[in-house]
Amino acid sequence: MADRQASRIEALFAERFPKSAEHYRRATKLFPSGVTHDARYLKPFPIYANEALGSHKTTVEKHVLIDYWMGHGAMLLGHSHPAVVEAVQKQAAISTHPGACHELELAWGERVQQLVPSAERIRFTNSGTEATLMALRVARLATGKTKVIKFAGHFHGWHDSLILGSDPPHDVKYTMPGVTDGVASDIIFVPPNDLAAVETAIDEHDPACILHEGNGTHWGIVPARAEFMQGLRELTKRKNVIFLLDEVITGFRVHPNCFQGHCDIVPDMTALAKVLAGGLPGGCLAGRADLMEALAFDNPHGQKMKHPGTYNANPLSAAAGVAALDIVATAEPSNKANESAAKLRQSLNQIFAEKSSRLVAYGDFSAIKIHADFEGPHPTTDDEIPFGGDWRRLDIKADGRLGHAFRCALLLGGVDWFGWGGSTSLAHSDADISQTTQAFSNAIDMLREDRFNV
Numbered sequence: 001m002a003d004r005q006a007s008r009i010e011a012l013f014a015e016r017f018p019k020s021a022e023h024y025r026r027a028t029k030l031f032p033s034g035v036t037h038d039a040r041y042l043k044p045f046p047i048y049a050n051e052a053l054g055s056h057k058t059t060v061e062k063h064v065l066i067d068y069w070m071g072h073g074a075m076l077l078g079h080s081h082p083a084v085v086e087a088v089q090k091q092a093a094i095s096t097h098p099g100a101c102h103e104l105e106l107a108w109g110e111r112v113q114q115l116v117p118s119a120e121r122i123r124f125t126n127s128g129t130e131a132t133l134m135a136l137r138v139a140r141l142a143t144g145k146t147k148v149i150k151f152a153g154h155f156h157g158w159h160d161s162l163i164l165g166s167d168p169p170h171d172v173k174y175t176m177p178g179v180t181d182g183v184a185s186d187i188i189f190v191p192p193n194d195l196a197a198v199e200t201a202i203d204e205h206d207p208a209c210i211l212h213e214g215n216g217t218h219w220g221i222v223p224a225r226a227e228f229m230q231g232l233r234e235l236t237k238r239k240n241v242i243f244l245l246d247e248v249i250t251g252f253r254v255h256p257n258c259f260q261g262h263c264d265i266v267p268d269m270t271a272l273a274k275v276l277a278g279g280l281p282g283g284c285l286a287g288r289a290d291l292m293e294a295l296a297f298d299n300p301h302g303q304k305m306k307h308p309g310t311y312n313a314n315p316l317s318a319a320a321g322v323a324a325l326d327i328v329a330t331a332e333p334s335n336k337a338n339e340s341a342a343k344l345r346q347s348l349n350q351i352f353a354e355k356s357s358r359l360v361a362y363g364d365f366s367a368i369k370i371h372a373d374f375e376g377p378h379p380t381t382d383d384e385i386p387f388g389g390d391w392r393r394l395d396i397k398a399d400g401r402l403g404h405a406f407r408c409a410l411l412l413g414g415v416d417w418f419g420w421g422g423s424t425s426l427a428h429s430d431a432d433i434s435q436t437t438q439a440f441s442n443a444i445d446m447l448r449e450d451r452f453n454v
């Protein structure tokens, strides 16, 4: 690849999105690197979109894009679903924050209890990060133990303990700028999909809990299948270790009863966010009543876990969550999103094979993962995992320059792809899928013209 060539996609991109470029110049004077979430950083500049409806978002230049970010996975129903909009508007007119217990938190909690097998008790938080943070503290308080086992590459939010080891490379000692060695020394890492390694780590470290990111590393870069989850449930039960399933992404998305419903397991605790709050900020920890008692006053553990949080169970999030979960319960959103993603994975692999491309599509449920360095026959069935599921080859650090050029090339084709992955929703149509496949085909041509090896 050559700089001269790489700048060609950039030049076309700058021509297509001039107002975004202008906004970005303002943004760099406000925000570090001009963005408010690391994943939105894009070279030469990110796009700006104020509007989104169904499966599309509209940029400030009025270009309509097929969206595969879907609110970082939160918008399973599609953008601005009428039932959610109506519920939020109605609530906003009454109160955005009564600073009191309110009826919508009851309705929201009851829906979580009805849909999530492990949800005997619930505490609402503001995000998935807060939910996994709460889980660690509950587990430590309930067991009196300190260590935590985490799978290499699994993402559980950005708080100190669990941000460690969430990204490749995996052949190094995990550190994170700003996280102390003391915190790091409490986290034990095991390879994904390796029950024997989990058992050894449990015997060696006597942990407070083990966490698993529902259906695998970064939402399935290294997929985890039901048999493994059942084995993990059986092992943790036998060893008497608390098993926390992080369903921040998979919760309500893959199945109305979440990934645990699909796998037919009941973890001890579950972290939820995203779809839970219908596209507004919100999360929760749900779990066994005896463990969640750690949050109660006068509880049997003898110590209470302190849990403030100004916006816990905020009524706007609760209104959106109740409206969304009522639709989730019909199973239509997860069925439709899963079906669309399977169609897209298949049609992308057809194009990649026809073009002898190094790109490959794979994934489970409504996730579509792209690996950019694949050789060999492209999958012809949807349950095939590239490299035979070898996690060290699947979860690699991608070429950053290619990543930016790839996203820009797709944006030029009318598709907003979420890094190297994407997710579908209830709103994605067959027309979206064929247009997206065409955009990928054109993007490969553009990238090759720019001498990227794709």
Ligand SMILES: Cc1ncc(COP(=O)(O)O)c(C=O)c1O
Binding pocket: 072, 126, 127, 128, 129, 130, 132, 155, 156, 157, 158, 213, 214, 246, 247, 248, 249, 273, 274, 283
């Ligand atoms: C599996 C998983 N856990 C936790 C989080 C953190 O959630 P939040 O971004 O709401 O803090 C995420 C966010 O993407 C996630 O994917």
